[in-house]
Amino acid sequence: MKTINHRFHLRAVTSVAALFFAAQAWAVDPFTIRDIRVEGLQRVEPGTVFASLPVRVGDVYNDDKGTESIRSLFGLGLFTDVRLQTQGNVLVVVVQERPTIANVEFVGTKEFDKDTLIKALRDIGVTDGRPYDKALADQAEQELKRQYINKSLYGADVVTTVTPIDRNRVNLTFTVTEGDTAKINDIQIVGNRAFSDSTLKGLFELDTGGWLSWYTKSDQYSRTKLNADLEKLRAYYMSRGYLEFRIDSTQVSISPDKQKIGVVINITEGQRFVVSGIKIEGNYLNRDDEFKSRITIRPGEAYNADQVAETVKAFTDHFGSFGYAFAQVQPVPQIDRQTNQVALVINSTPGQRAYVRRINVVGNDKTRDEVIRRELRQLESSWYDSNKIKLSRDRVDRLGYFTDVNVDTREVPGVQDQVDLVVTVKEKPTGSLTVGAGYSSSEKLSFVFGISQENVFGSGNYLGLNVNTSKYYREYSVSTTNPYFTDSGISRTYDIYYRTQHPYNYETDEDYYTYVTKGASIKFGVPFTERDTVFFGAGIENVKVKDYTANDTYIRDQINEYGSSVNTIPLTLGWARDQRDSSLVPTTGSLHRVNGESSLIGDAHYVRANYQYQRYASLSPRYTLAFNGELGWGKGLGGSLPFFKNFYSGGLGSVRGFEQSSLGPRDSAGNAYGGSKKVTANVELLTPFPGAGNDRTLRMYAFVDAGTVYGDSENISIGELRASTGIGVSWISPVGPLRIAYAQPLRKKSGDEIQRIQFQIGTSF
Incomplete structure (x- = not known):
């Protein structure tokens, strides 16, 4: 019996040399293989070995085939040792398997969570169930150090410990000394x-x-x-x-x-150049004047690369509005260094008109395709239109379900007049938590809690729950909205609410009456344009007053007029136009909102209207000026306006620095009961937070607020307005927009309740 003992240990470059010398030392006479046996396998399937061998039963074995066989088996990365032996005409393959990684642990890691590091090592092949390789373990050390270097922890040290356990397995432990951040x-x-x-x-x-x-x-x-x-x-x-x-x-x-x-x-730096002139050349679809009107560059001004880029984009978009998806617009500066002037020539080639073959949506792991597609105004099999594509992108972005929305245009291979659009979205959590708190001498610490989901199960529907735990005002309400109740985009909203209010008597230090409001409503929203929506709806409401003990008060007169239990059927009509660039962090644009309500059936008849206007102006990339104004008016038909339809002012959302709903007329016991007319104005200057760079999610703001409410018999008077000023911090936190403010009253009246520190999560102004 002859034995070929080709023994190799795969160790970097030396394996090739070992293979060469072993083959020379253990030469064997060629023979025909009658059988092949494999010994030493524990976890690797025999079929894996047989599939990798370059020889089969019946083949002639020689030294070259032996060398090739060993090289192939080592190439699998599964074995630390491979030997070939012969027993007569039988080829015996003896292998020693690499240990299998049983577990990977990390010690001393504080900067990263375990899952992040496990994923990083899995990508390079170091994970549970994989064969252990010293070279891969060294690579894993370097990968961990790279992860720490990305965190500016340049002094991080990693030590790998390999612990053998039963069944040819090992545990890997990476002990990290993180050090201090550079x-x-x-x-x-x-x-x-x-x-x-x-x-x-x-x-x-x-x-x-x-x-x-x-x-x-x-x-x-x-x-x-x-x-x-x-x-x-x-x-x-x-x-x-x-x-x-x-x-x-x-x-x-x-x-x-x-x-x-x-x-x-x-x-x-180079020299500063001034634009001497602008000229257009090329094919402009016989619309030269239209394109010239889109040039933002002005002769005599300093060359501005931003204006050049804006002009190129404006030209490209205008070509796109006529179906030319791949128009080439090339600005060519002609520099005169002697005079430090530059003449700009814009060359354009529209190319061939194209239509959209297919629209693909990617990145929406949760949100259904139809929720995105119903917002698109560019349709498949229609002419390419850049205006409709931009509008589609904006509409998808305004859904509020995504942190990023992009629409890419891609050529169809082999076809010159077709393109595909790829709508790429990056989803964000659409659940939000709304929390508000305030401190006053009467209520001490009070909380407002709300939880909502804007995209329930990826359907685009809204579901919200609000709970107010204030001592004197409690609310439980549920609201749900289907934004596409019909295919044409008509929305439907259901509201159910239960409110208990306990107005406070400051003279006797106790509640002096309680009223409970129960109601439900349905509302529809009809989009008339891309930015205008009309709302209408109806509801049913019951207000019951109880536990009233004070005499000669406003509420006593109301009970005498309407009774202690009032049923109404309010009808609502409204309009909204939203032209803001963002609903979360607006910097430009405006918002108009009008709401009207009337009840002509039931125990109380009245009309009520409210108008809100917001305007945002970008003073620079770092500073934004914001204005909010609100007017409210109500009137009873055949009597006074029912007290439960009064407007309120003071506190969060109106005039900061005053206790919530504390401004306006008061009864003989000194209690504010709201009014039938409301005026509110807020001005804010938002700036980067010191030390936060230009981070738009964390900003400071200075504000001036003014406003109040007026009773039925009072005229609107500037002299009655309360005003305050202060500073605050705005932060887009993981649970929603958070705003905290310190306010100092500028105009106040005797008896006003002051509340200088307030914060809220989930709303603006």
């Missing part, structure tokens, strides 16, 4: 003359730290953030005439203790 201690810009260091560094997201750096992480180095800052720097110069500005180099250094990082940016 901080940027210096940023230098070299070569700037036109603008100061502070001006240019103010553009950056990265900085040397501040008192809010624990939240913004702005002093932690990131290559991605640095690249974004360099683009901001480039755009700043290019928008101010520096056409030949360039960034020559960037150097990032780290201190020996790996705790301090320095960044040096070398730039060349």
